[in-house]
Amino acid sequence: MRELPRDILIEVMEDVIEDLHGHVHRVADLSVNLGLGLGLGSDDLDRLALAGVLHDVGKIHLDPGILGKPGPLSEDERELMRRHPELGFAMTRNRMDPKVAEAILYHHERYDGRGYPFGLAGDAIPVLSRIVLVADAFDAMTSVRAYQPALPVEYAVSEIRANSGTQFDPTVVGIFLELAAIDKLPLALSA
Numbered sequence: 161m162r163e164l165p166r167d168i169l170i171e172v173m174e175d176v177i178e179d180l181h182g183h184v185h186r187v188a189d190l191s192v193n194l195g196l197g198l199g200l201g202s203d204d205l206d207r208l209a210l211a212g213v214l215h216d217v218g219k220i221h222l223d224p225g226i227l228g229k230p231g232p233l234s235e236d237e238r239e240l241m242r243r244h245p246e247l248g249f250a251m252t253r254n255r256m257d258p259k260v261a262e263a264i265l266y267h268h269e270r271y272d273g274r275g276y277p278f279g280l281a282g283d284a285i286p287v288l289s290r291i292v293l294v295a296d297a298f299d300a301m302t303s304v305r306a307y308q309p310a311l312p313v314e315y316a317v318s319e320i321r322a323n324s325g326t327q328f329d330p331t332v333v334g335i336f337l338e339l340a341a342i343d344k345l346p347l348a349l350s351a
C-alpha cells in the first residue's frame with residue numbers, strides 16, 4: 161500500500177485551515193480509542209489513525225474566507241463546505257487503503273440517514289466513518305472555532321448522548337460514554 165507523506169500533508173492542512181491545529185490529532189486519538197473499545201482489529205485501528213487525521217483534508221480546496229468565517233455560512237457557502245468529504249475522497253482514493261478514503265467520504269453521514277453527501281443510514285455507513293463522526297463532533301465542540309468559543313466537556317458529552325441513535329451510532333456512543341466516565345477523552349488545551 162502506498163501512502164501520502166502524512167507529515168507534509170498535515171502541515172499544509174494546518175496552515176491552510178487554522179481551525180484544524182491540534183484538532184486532527186485529537187480526532188485520530190479518540191477515533192483509535194473508540195475503535196479499540198469496539199474491538200476492531202489492528203488494520204482498522206491503523207485506518208482510523210489515518211482517517212482521523214485526514215477526515216477534513218478536502219477543505220484544502222475550499223476558500224479560506226469560508227473556512228475562517230466567524231458568522232453563520234450562507235446557503236451557497238454551506239453547499240460548498242458540504243463538498244469537502246467528496247473532495248477528500250478524490251484526494252486519497254488512489255493514494256492509500258481504499259477503506260481510509262471511504263471513511264473520509266462518509267464522515268458526515270448520520271446514523272438516521274439525514275447526513276451528507278449520500279444520506280446513508282445505520283450499518284450502511286462504514287463503521288470507521290461512524291467512529292470519526294463522534295470523535296470529530298466532540299472535538300469540534302470542545303475546541304475554539306472561528307464561529308464559536310470552546311464549550312464545556314460536560315456539555316459536549318451530554319450533546320453526544322442526546323444525539324445517540326439519530327446523529328450518532330448508539331454502539332459508538334456507548335464506548336464514548338465509557339471513555340468519558342474514566343476521563344479518557346482527549347482535550348484541546350483551550351477547552
Ligand SMILES: [Fe+2]
Pocket residue numbers: 215216244267268
Ligand atoms: Fe468534516
